[in-house]
Amino acid sequence: MSVTSSTSSESVYLERDDDIAPVARTVIAKRPVSTAKMPKKIKQKTPQDTIDEFWAKFTTKAPGKATTVIPHNSYVDLAAKHAHQTTGITTQASYDEAAAVCQAKVAKIVKECRRVNQKYRDPHFDLEWDLKWGKRDTLETLYNFRNPLQSKFKPKSVKRVPDIFENPRFYIDGPTASDVRQGRDGDCWLLAALCTLSNKPSLIERCCVARDEQVGVYGFVFHRDGEWISEIIDDKLFLTKPDFEESFLERVLWEDRERVESEEQYRKAYQSGSGSLYFAQCVHPDETWVPLLEKAYAKAHGDFAAIEGGFTGEGIEDLTGGVTSELYTSDILDTEYFWKEELMKVNEEFLFGCSTGMWGIGWGERRGILELHAYSVMRAVEVDGHRLLLLQNPWGKGEWKGPWSDGSKEWTAEWLLKLNHRFGDDGSFWISYKDLLRKYQAFDRTRLFGPEWKVTSLWTTLSVPWTLDYHDTQFAFSLTKSGPVVLVLSQLDDRYYRGLEGQYRFELNFRLHKTGQEDYVVRSINPYCQKRSVNVELKLEAGDYTVLLKINATRDMGLLPIEEVVRNYARERRDKLVAVGMSYDLAHSKGKIIESEEERRARKDVEKRKEQKQKEELKKKLMNIRQRNHYYNVKEQNKRRENKAKAKAKVQLRKYQKAEREKTMRGAKDIEDSEATQDPLQTGRRVQILTPGSTPGPGDSQKDLPLKTSKPSQDTNATMNSVESEKSTPVAPDPGFDTTPVPQTSDASGVPTEWATKLATAAAAPYSVDSSSSGVVSEPQSSTFKGQTTKALEAQTSHTNQDREDRNTKKAAEPPSPETDSEIDSSSDESDISSVADISDRELEYELQYQLEARARPPPPVAAQPTASDEAEKEEEDDDDNDEFLRSPWNAVVTVGLRIYHKVAKEDKDKEMVRLRVVRPNPHVKKTGHENAKDAPREKDNGQGNSHRGSREDSEGEEQGVDMEKGLDVDDSSKDATLIGDHERRKKSIVPNEGLRPPR
Template sequence: MRYRDPGWDLDWDLKWEKGHCLNTLGHTKWQLSRSTLSNPSASVPKAVKRVHEIFEKPTFMKNVNGGDVKQGSLGDCWLMATLTALANVEGGIERTCVEYDTRIGIYGFVFYRDGEWIYSIIDDKLYLKSPCWDSPSMQRDLLQQIDREDVERVYRKTYQTGSKALFFAQCKDQNETWVPLLEKAYAKAHGDFASLAGGWIGEGLEDLSGGVTTELLTSDILDVDGFWDNELSKVNEEFLFGCSTGLLDGGYGERDGISEGHAYVIMEARTLKSGERLIKLRNPWGKIRKGVWEGAWADGSKEWTMEVQEELGHHFGNDSVFWINYDDFLRKYQHIDRTRLFRDPAWRCAQRWIGVEVPWKSQFNEKFQIKLSKDGPLCLVLSQLDTRYFKGLQGQYVFRIHFRIHERGRPGAEDYIVRSHGNYLMDRSVSIELPDMPAGEYSIFMSVTGERDTSLPSVEDVVKRECRKRVENDKLVQIGSAYDLAHSKGTAHLEEVARLRKLKDQQRASESRQKERRKLWERRHLNREITKKQTKKNNEKRDRRKAKAEEEAKKKAEEEAKKAAEAKKKEEEDTPQKKEAEKPKDQAVQTDAVKEEPKEGKPDEAETGSSEGSEKSSEEAKEKTASDDKSKDGAEGDPKAESKKDTADEKPVAQPAPAPPPAQKAYDSDGDSSDSPVEDWEELYSDDDMVRKPRLAPAGPPKTREERYESDEEGLPDPWNAICIVGVRVYSMDEDLEVRVVMEGGELLEGGMGKKGEADLDNAQVNAGGEREKLEADSTAEDAKIETAKMQDMAASETVAEGKEDVKECDKRENDDATKEVNEDSKSEGSVDSDRSANTDKTVDSTEYDKMDSGTSTPEVIATPEPTPLETNKELC
């Protein structure tokens, strides 16, 4: 059984009119239908056959020749020029086909894609221009009009035999098959044939040889003689060249026979005995007298002589091959793709791939570091993904990349060693080549510029569109798998960036919580101190009232004792009168009779005196009772007060009590609290605290999307979300070559882009905007901050050594304070217990709070990050 490729079967795809092997995702270049397949003028493949059915005596790579390549019905002249250039290198084409079996019909090719070699296995089925005999066609109708018995054999011999019957690329040799089979394998690697339409010779040479391409403009060549001696003269040995013209002018005409916007390949560079420098070029069209040079040294021109023809081995009439003078070449051709070949086995290659979140404004950021252990040549390439492999899902963004090489530790814009040569046309990669790079450590600063075309569909839109039919979409699965595979190169780096960002966010959150808890702790601590002061002041006021009450009670007691003494003395004076009143009645009668007349004259005065005495006694008794009640609390437990009370109780009931003085207030305020220490309480509040304004009206129903967003926002594109997968490849002859990815362990600048670098000195925007002086000022201030931080670190290290002795004591105080704080937090901040007032002199060190409320107790949060390698804020992986 012959091999049939189940995943890329051209015959099945054509008969069922799917077109997955022909057209890209979302774009139909060849419309397959009954009408187009039967229409002889329709430019679509009409049939599919195997190699043994097409060629009479098929051969595969029997005679590989660059002049054997001929372009088909696909606009892949860049690929045909690539095959032509590589065919001129010994073993160049043979190395792309690692294994094959013509009898079974299986071929295995390898291509270099995104920094690695991939394989593409195909069968031997090829597209044909004409339909099969059994299918209706105009050619069959014409042949049937001829009265012959072998009409079908003539049809096949005429329309379906040899290289001329193939729809796509072919060999000039009618039995050679390596060109169409290699083109088919390359198309399968990219998903379909339509993906090969349009491209650059340099990119094709990179894919087939694994070399490094540099874009050159002939107007930028400094030394044309040096370029000839050092590069063009080494064509097919160290370098391969492709050239084109008219690309920068947007024309598709001719320049003395040279087609504009078309790819040509340099096959040979020779210096004649006369000193004339000539270049041999080829047009991959493979057509006679079309798209070839018509000036000096063209076929049949006067410059040719028999001696020159013999010296160059040139024959007139070669298809699409011509010679041109070096000066005319530089004058007519504008664009050159130069590809360096690494044919020396001493070359070593190291590469790394990362994902970059592209900002709106591009800046240089350190992303890679390389280490060389010895001097030698160096070639460095910075490339992005080849979108040709997942055409249709490339999205809206287009990226351009640049880089600079600095000595490690010297990121200044004026300190770079070399920078990449900016490409105008090829945007897949940029490169630099150094003939002798000293050993050492170097940093690569990279800049990615993104442009967005909103007229193109995004990846999400394409997926939605293709899934709208809700049927199995094999083409979407194929291109989607290639898209996922390509972007998986940066997945590890993006995940690492996300992990570091999450860790940094957790650290920020932990620090924020610590600051907030510390602020609350300080406020509670300050509240306790103020409350203690207030309690102390209240107690002092209570003591003053108590002392004042005792003094007043003492004065009252003295006054009462004095009054009691006076009353006793008066009583003693009144005792003789009572004795006289007890004399014989007759004497009393006589006496009364004698004294009756004078007493009768003042009856009102006696009555008034007795009345006033009784009222005075009652008032004194009331005042005494009130004063005793009021001074009972203040004088309770006082022996003097108790003795006075006993003395008062021992007085005779008949004896009227002396009148006490008017009662006085013992308090100077309604409560026991003293005036608040306003200055201390104000420290609890700050003007920076956010105060929520009262809501004037209840919240209404939730707003709709139209109400939440202004009408100006409607119809705008989605937010900027550009991610570019970038890889660096370093070629050197150093066996100990190392390439590292710079991951910043501290603050992630520009979304994980790494340490910022200065803009180029010749950056027009920076120079016009005056940002150069600003950058210099910022760098000076940054240096000052670094020096200050170093001094603080030295001082902190000395303080740490002194503070180790107090660790145990702090731990003990921490536990005591934690228990105390829990008990105090359960109570109101305004209420104060009498036991708490006893600890007014006891304070808590704030460092203990930091230990108790550190973020280490929170799951998945790291309060203190681990030190990074080499004591720097960067992490190397």
Template sequence: MPLMSFGKSLNLPLQDEALSHILPKNVYTKKAGDSVPKGLVPAENAVASYEEAVEICKAKVAQIVKECRRVNQKYRDQHFDIEFDLKWGRRDCLDPLGISEEASKSNFRPRSVKRVGDIFDEPQFYIDDATASDVRQGRDGDCWFMAALCTLSNKKGLIERVCVARDEKVGVYGFVFHRDFQWRSEVIDDKLYLTRSDYDESIQERELFDDRVRINSEEEYRKIYQTGSGALYFAQCKDQNETWLPLMEKAYAKAHGDYAAIEGGFTGEGLEDLTGGVTTELLTSDILDKEQFWKDELLKVNQDFLFGCSTGIFRNWGTWGNRKGIQEGHAYSVMKAVEVDDKRLLLLKNPWGEGEWNGPWSDGSKEWTPYWMEKLDHKFGDDGAFWISYDDLLRKYQSFDRTRLFSPEWEVTQQWTSLTIPWVVDYHDTKFSFTLEKDASVVVVLSQLDDRYFKGLKGQYRYQLSFRIHKAGEDEYIVRSHGNYRMSRSVSAELDLEAGEYHVVMRIAAERDTSVKTVEDVIRENCKDRRDKLLRIGLAYDLAHSKGKIVETEEEKKGKKEAEDKKKQKERAAIKEKLIKEKKDRRHNTVKEKRKMKAAKAKREARAAEKERIAKLEKEKRAAGKSGGNTDVKTDAKPHLQVGTEVMTSGDQTSSVDLKDSSSAAVDETQKEQDEKEPETSTATSDSNTTSGDKKPDTVKDDVTEKLKPSTLDAPATTHGSIAPTDTLTVRINDNTISVAGSAFGGDFEDLSDTDSNVSEVTDHDIDAELASTDDGLMQYPPLGPPVPPPMEEEDDEFQREPWNAIVVVGVRVYSKGSSVSIKVARPRTWEEDDSDEKEQQLDVDDSAADATKTTDVAPPSTEVDKQLLEDKVEEAKIEEAAAAAK
């Protein structure tokens, strides 16, 4: 049995919620999904989630300390044991799951692992608090995270809010990070990677130390290569005995699965993870009022906002380098903004700890005087911190990451759901709805899951988010989200709103990258050799996607049940109608066959009766000739029989059946001549035409009537309807017309006008049996006519696939200041019938197609020519009216 459910990813074709996880039957995922609030969610204090996570983290650390002291051992993190991982060559703590062939292995080459007590002579977590000057980026490409830490250190106490519990003697540290709208704790041990191997494992270095006699070569080797911050492979503090930065980086790497997972990113996202704030990306070229941006935002750095800035976002990749000391494609933090003596200056920090701006106000530039050195409390030195003017800042940096901080007076609520993303990009039918009790300032954030935490299992899809805010019941939107061009994790909007209900209508675009390995391939390639790694990342995937679990509300359940009941009733009514129609058809066909048989029999008997009459006439002629009577009786008359086919179905009308053979015309002429010449003889002869000696010739009509009784005949066929018992059947033989009532055909000649009352008695048992005979309980009518061959399968068109099979989990957070807020998911009522043939696209005001959809009553003249033509037509109308009045 395979360890994993191959391909069970939300980024793959899905038909069932059970396919939205990696690990099979994970009880932790189910509990996490159940704990996510559903339905109408009330707001809570913005820091309540943080305080809860801190308490959990402290409890975990306290329990670990108690356990370690009981067994007299330092803490070893079995879930992120970097020492065994390196010694055994597994590299699970360094390398991600294979996204592509190139990214399956990182370039990290640490040589050894030691505990903090073995690296630092006098280790201290903080020395004079955590400051930006402490930060030195290591060999990991996480400058964005380092820049976020530099920015965070500007505001006193923020870094301490991240590391909330520790026991340095036991070697355990607890941190909290903000992830997917929720604070989560992470506990690590005190082991760190080093750049050099241990003395016994080194080759070149040991030979250098053993080439001459030393008192203790191994100790000297350790002091030179494995002591202090400079010996660390990854991030390090400036002070040789300060430890907070490498330990925080390790906790952040563990939270994401490995060190490679935190390579490359954006300062704003790092600030969100460290503060729980909301980051907006601002392009320098988009700033409308630079004066307002300076006064209302940059001057409030470290108060309401934290700022980072970056360069080279539109750079040519072939021109990598720096511009006057500013590195292309690199993140910096804004430490301070001041306005002194009409000078607007900002202090920036390079997280590398070196590399500075060399333009105006750089170290050693002509702008620095003793006055300004004292005024700004600045010292020269290549420590990565430098001053720059506001104008140069706007010229040299293309983007700002602005993170809004939320104090306790802000309330926040959130809600999650999962969406299927169509190929055609438009606003989604599913939306979020929030209600404000009072007028308030709000910040609305739409986010997708942070796939950095399950890197390698993300799949082939990338999503771009946007949304609009509508007042409930209004088509015109109030504001659109502020688009982030590089940070795709979230988008937001800040505005003041009146009390009431509002809708967050989302538009999400999906883009597929087929060069990335599918989730099935990643699982298949790692389930044997990297089982533990796959379990850890798979669990992170499952816990994240459990937020998108859709749970129907009571209102939705009730509406769905009512719709299903209505559908079943409609279906049963249709089946009943179908069964009645089938019975009617069977009854009609039976009666029709009987009538055909009766008509045929009546025709045969009528011909036989006519032949018998002719035979009698001939016999009478011969008898008359022998007795010397009238010899003018015509004996060459042939059977004269007419059969009509038209039968009237109305009860008060007469139907006729004319029976005629091929010689009927000759018989008519002969009979006519005989009647003209000797009417009396003919009459006498007819009177003698009896079968029993007591019947008169004019009783032939009665004879035919007697012969056509239903006791000896079947029902005749009809062409234009049915014969009811009250109808009359007319049979004309020669010139004698015989009218036979429909009832004369017997009781089995039933009236179809009463068929409905007989056939409509369809019981529930009949309907249930019909439902049970179908595949899915759905009606399947028998085909009319010959069977139709199935249509030929057309080649699949990639542009019509529905809808790339892309499913995304998204959530909305609403921060409000001055009013409580509640939020819920408003899903389309798919069970209700939709009469519209096509969904109308929800165009933005700046969509080019918006003009075509707007209609007005009367289009005003657009040009002077149009106006003149209109005036001419009006004048002509007046002239015609005056002429008509004159006439």
């Protein structure tokens, strides 16, 4: 029968010689056999365990944030050192320092340009290079969303100010609100702020502190993150129409007829005057301050796209250094007080702006009032019982069409003179106070600071938990003199590093406590729109205060984290990433935490204890391994010695048997000869071989065996008769000189089994292992008498058994070792385990270093087939990978700063009135039961503006009730469940007396 197989089919065919039809046989081993996947065993968990496991995955165990984008940024440490200076400075001195720096920069650039006879070209914000090469770094920001839309900015050309304006002048009759006209950028909020500033003399002039229009360089100062900064720009501006040589459609339309100097006429028509600018403009065709200030502000924040969208109050803060508060029309308690004490002080102590569409859902217009738009409050007057306000639309057009609007019936010639108003669609219009409260939903009120105000500020970085509560990290300050104070809690302005702000958004709140009082003094009001800062203005007495922080974080998973944005733009837009990344790094350097001396000592102690614990665990592990290996070595060595002794005894036994057979034969012959000559009943001799109780030593030969001649015993005749009758193997006495007749049972070699067993035991028993002599086998002295040998052997055996019992008893009392107890036979001899040498400190150091290096090395590839447990672990890992909370856990980290503005008298300007510091828990000290987020503990200043909480062990139970109450606001119903004490005590916790102090 022949067999033919087909490789292209799943069957083979059997062909028989008798032409039987082929029979199909399935091939089973075509591919590896796959067993059915066992269903994963689901471990039942309690609901609480499930929730706990979820929260364990939800929040990262190692919170942190990327604080440097630029690799090896050496400027961060310098900026951090500058930011941690907490010495108070007057607001005027702070501005003067920035202005002086800016003026020095402009002077240096002017000198440099005149030396080489060239106009200034800004290498960091070059509009022409950016447009011609299509880089768009000055127009577009870094996008942190996955599918960014194409930028709507499409300027066509770039020219310098002298090439655009016939007779350019920075100011014409001073900066006024009527000069401002919005361009194609969505920065109406900024232009509304400019309009508001124009009402107070010299405010706008403070922004541009130095310029050289011939060289084309301008220097501006802006207020950012609590301090003044300087910004330098050149005089290049974007235009709406392309150059004549680069245009196509415009040129075709322009040259539809013959023109004299067509190119020059084209430039005058399309590329001259304020109307040709792409972004903000001045109403006067030759005035330039608005577009240049807008450009400087855009450069300070990265690009023109970064200044789209905002709030008028934030713009006023950036231009004046003031502090803005949100006021909502529906929240005004006393409209009479708001009119007399606040709106009537516009342009004096406060600046006001108003806006519509606060929630971002309005559209269109209501009687000329545009939705989602910001306006400036220019004036507030009360004349003849009428309360009127003058508002300005930054667009320069679009006005209110209700009462007191241009052309309304309320206007008469007398009223036009009283209010000095002229009709015209210029964006400026009057409105009554009643209509103002009806049409506008929110107000931006900015407090201005004069030379009599000083400011002290400090920044820190903290992790924001998912649960909303007051944070462990706090600010504390001491006020040496009573007076007006403005507290401002702010976060970094992420507008100037757009694209790198991350996925989290933060809302700030704080509460002010005075030391020695249970209840808080005041708390901030959470703003709806302006999330950059919150503030409170009040009058404080001298004393010590604590500022508790409550920060709410929200996460937008649609935004890309910082690391992905860096990865996306590291190659394509290197220059842009470097510029924005530098701003990001320097901004976050303000909150860099400097380790105090006590924290350093605590960290060293923790590291030392951790290292010591690792050494102890490693030493224990290594000793267990060493003892186990030593045990197995000794056991193996003993086994080899035992085998060697058995083999040696067997050889000696064979020699002995051979010698005995020969002697027996000679003895039988001698007896026969003796019987032939003498009477066996009268006389007889027997040869008796005396052997010690042990097998002869390795060096003994057969001739050395002692022989002794003695009189025949009573059993001589029986023995001789047995020998002669049975004709068997000669008698060999046992190790104990027992003269019992030898049994006839023997093994295959002809040796009696009982003899072989006794001889092997006797050969092995006297030999002992001496661990100190590295395995040298010692021999006992041979005894020549049966009684002595037997007693010595019994004594030795008894001693050995007693030692073994003592060791077993001692071992049973010791704790079991997981590395050895499961593998070592407890009945074995462990006498040599104690001889293992201890592990030295140097060995531990080497082993630790080796383990660290081993962890750093990548694991070798595993070629073995996965087991069922491996597959189960892989499934768990896959489940973890699919878990969105484990892949991207909650990790909100924010940098916040506290600024304290305080009004000082002239004689106190040189005194340090405020001492500000950060109070944060020591991360290396374990918290006690009372050291929680609600504490107001004692602090220790580290001399760098940071302080940490001291030990609370000496005040166990102190202020426990107060600590618990400090974590909840009075209008939080949960507070009732935490109040401690009787009715009066609980009542005082809410409305305390001035002199009440915490219980002791």
